[in-house]
Amino acid sequence: MTKRVFLLFCLFASCGGPRNYTYYVLEPAPKKHTALKEHEGTLTRPFGFGSTTVMKVRWNDGNTITEVDIPVLTSGQRIVIEHGAGSSEVKTIPATRVVPPPPTAGDNALIEAYRARGLRIDQSAPEVSIIRARTRMQEAIKTGNYDMALEWCETVLQRYKLHPEFLRAKASLLLMMGERDKAIEIYEQVEAIESDPAVRKKLEELHKQQQ
Numbered sequence: 001m002t003k004r005v006f007l008l009f010c011l012f013a014s015c016g017g018p019r020n021y022t023y024y025v026l027e028p029a030p031k032k033h034t035a036l037k038e039h040e041g042t043l044t045r046p047f048g049f050g051s052t053t054v055m056k057v058r059w060n061d062g063n064t065i066t067e068v069d070i071p072v073l074t075s076g077q078r079i080v081i082e083h084g085a086g087s088s089e090v091k092t093i094p095a096t097r098v099v100p101p102p103p104t105a106g107d108n109a110l111i112e113a114y115r116a117r118g119l120r121i122d123q124s125a126p127e128v129s130i131i132r133a134r135t136r137m138q139e140a141i142k143t144g145n146y147d148m149a150l151e152w153c154e155t156v157l158q159r160y161k162l163h164p165e166f167l168r169a170k171a172s173l174l175l176m177m178g179e180r181d182k183a184i185e186i187y188e189q190v191e192a193i194e195s196d197p198a199v200r201k202k203l204e205e206l207h208k209q210q211q
Contacts, residue, residue, distance in 0.1 A: 058126065067126065098136075098148070100128035100155040107131055114160055119193075125159035137169065146177050164194040171199075180206065 058067045103111075110130045115121065133156045140149035150173045156166045167190040175183035187203050190196075 056124075098151045098155060100126045100158075101132035101136070103127050103129045104131065114163060119160070119162045122159050122161060126155075128155050128159055130156055130160070130163075134165075141173075146173050149173055150177070162193055164190050164196075167193070168196070168199060175206075180209075 056067060056069055107130050111121075133152050137149045137152035140146070140152060150170065153166050153170045153173060156163060157170065160166070167186055171183045171186035171190065174180075174186065184203065184206050187199055187206075191199055191203070
């Protein structure tokens with residue numbers, strides 16, 4: 001009885017100092033792999049990137065869009081992002097009333113069709129759902145809100161700058177807003193990418209009106 005009490009006392013009192021759970025389960029205690037140990041100070045093998053290399057982190061839930069360029073430093077420091085007052089030295093996304101809706105699975109075929117034609121995608125621009133942006137643009141047109149419709153059109157053209165459908169839509173919206181010269185310029189631009197009989201006819205009418 002006395003021996004049992006003494007052993008229990010040593011077990012819980014830990015005569016030789018504190019012991020973790022694995023010490024009492026496994027003999028000998030497992031060693032932690034060096035890859036799992038946290039390093040203190042400068043990393044021993046920092047990333048081999050230049051000081052101008054950045055990693056873009058983007059958040060878009062359809063209501064708020066945030067983009068952050070995090071520098072990949074050769075010295076391997078930790079980066080802490082704090083929200084604070086704006087700075088003229090920091091590049092920001094231009095203010096807009098609309099947030100590019102995030103792409104869906106239904107956009108994949110449209111994006112691949114765009115790529116297949118050799119048209120450039122601006123990877124630095126926010127990702128956007130072509131389908132949702134088109135729907136919201138059409139809704140704004142139906143209500144006569146051409147300014148808003150143009151903003152929805154621009155959310156697509158920021159990333160897919162040579163998208164024929166949205167270039168035609170932009171030209172038509174500018175024409176309805178009284179920007180005839182700019183509309184003609186964009187109509188001619190999209191004709192060079194993809195000719196359309198209706199656009200050619202419209203261009204002829206506009207050129208005649210200018211004479």
